[in-house]
Amino acid sequence: MTHVTTTTPTTVAGDGGRTAREASPGTAAGGPRRRRPGRIRRVSLPYLLLLPALLLELLVHLVPMAVGVVMSFKELTQFFIRDWGAAPWTGLDNYQVAVDFDAPVGEEMLHSFLVTVVFTVLSVALCWLIGTAAAICMQDAFRGRGLLRALFLVPYALPVYAAVITWVFMFQHDNGLVNHVLHDQLGVTDKPSFWLIGDNSFLALLTVSVWKGWPFAFLIVMAGLQNIPKELYEAAALDGAGTWQQIRRITLPSLSAVNQVLVLVLFLWTFNDFNTAFVLFGKSAPAAADLVSVHIYQESFATWNFGRGSAMSVLLLLFLLVVTGVHLAVTSRGRRTRARV
Template identity: 70%
Template sequence: MTSPPRTVPSGTGSRTTATATAGTPAARTGGVLARVRGTGGPRHPGRARRAALPYLLLLPAVLLELLVHLVPMVMGILMSFRSLTQFFIRDWSRAPWTGLDNYELAVDIDRPVGRALLDSFVTTCLFTVLSVALCWLLGTAAAVFTQHSFRGRGLLRALFFIPYALPAYAAVITWAFMFQRDNGLVNHVLHDQLGLGGAEHTFWLIGDNSFWAMLTVSVWKTWPFAFLIVTAALQNIPGDLYEAAALDGAGVWQQIRRITLPSLGAVNQVLVLVLFLWTLNDFNTPFLLFGRAAPEAADLISIHIYQSSFVTWNFGTGSAMSVLLLLFLLLVTAAYLLLTGRGRKDADAR
């Protein structure tokens, strides 16, 4: 049977009626929802301050980011539309407006400027691919080799981290002395001690050999970063997987192929992208090895843009090249993230 509805005496008034209504489950639920949505009463000042605290802590970093990166980027884009030379350095806003002329000059491969930029771009892409591949290969191999505990592992890991711990300027300048033709350590070991390449010492910092010298320095100082990232990622792979695979008869190479590499997929996605961006934008290595004028075989696009801007004093063309490089990096990064993200979704769906 359904119980009859309660009647509220008329003498209690509207206050009693409101109290009885507020005590129902629906009213209590509505009150909770109202408080969750922020409409159940006045907001406390302390709660508002706590909510704003993270944004206040981020404000100095955001301001510095705007000051250090975004403001120069916007100024560089504006400079790329002007004929900015040494005659307008005091007030670059007075430089004549040229529109897209600087961009047309940079991409016109039939003219010397565009042809030189294309050669530099091809050299940079080849250098980046080789450097990233070798850094990833060496870092992964070293991380897998030192994954299991053995005597002296800590010391070996510390030695691996030395190139990454050294300041870039000290490391590259040291290599520049080692690559000297007459009194460098590289020629002394190869020619004088091992007898390789004949008695005539090799020129490492000029000619075609400059590319391989630059690649050696880049890999030497960058691969420990890949080793560090992969070593940290290997700690998250359960050891039970390797034990089960060993019981099933899987060898070392099969374990690496079936367990290690698939488990490192997400980490490798980020690692390769970071190494690609670092290497493609590397300016310290060619500048410290070769100075302001790198050999043609080692003319990376970063040093090429520097020469176009600060050696020939054509800041407008140099800014246009920088903007084109930025667009290329954005395009490659977006395509890489799209392809790798789609590949991971397909793998998860299987």
């Protein structure tokens, strides 16, 4: 008589009676676990999708940045433009000339830097103030709110050249709309003012920058307001809090994270802004509106000293990196402090 021996699959303890074969699918008896090809594809897919963007970032930003750093250590003038690799090395001479504030080049660079700092602080503050006020006013639903929101975003949606060139015509001395309103209609000024030259050029530049930048602050703050529960305002109203108290105690604290990112982005954009001043004043900006970006352009393409202009660009990059690092350190420390409390 032939005896048939049957084997019962062993179960894994504490696993609801699952068999050892079921507990380790895809493995041979006693062999190592193999990673499925589909899992490898799923893990590598995000990196493959990011690869084109990383290559474009490398070609558009990182490579020119590295070339600019190399150029800052060379005496790259108009005599070496055809073969800039043959320009002699100067070491840190270009940087020393740029930061020598007793010499004419360094003095002009310092003046341009201070003008840019004042301009950036005022522009960012006004953009944030106007954008936040408009977003708060647009928070409650009313008839025509959608149309107003669309109109508020028009300056931000317009191309820079089309927007700024319109202001150039408005700031004209003889037939500009600004002088017509201020002098002819309202009588605020004794005579028509020159807005594109002299000291008034700073006000003209600030006006255009704020007009062009505040819709972005409005858009970001308006998106942040959507995340604040309306129950907080209802509870505050029941406790007798007025509108200003609700804004100060609920709205602004709830928007702190949004405002931190918004202020940093506005600062970087405004400090680096070249298009607005260039379209408004041309290649040579007045001394009162001589921004760093325009000054570096003039140093590079007007005097044909690309080595010194590259050194100034590197110094500007280092300054913005320091400001960004300090801002991130302060904001992260503030978040940790609030988390402990």
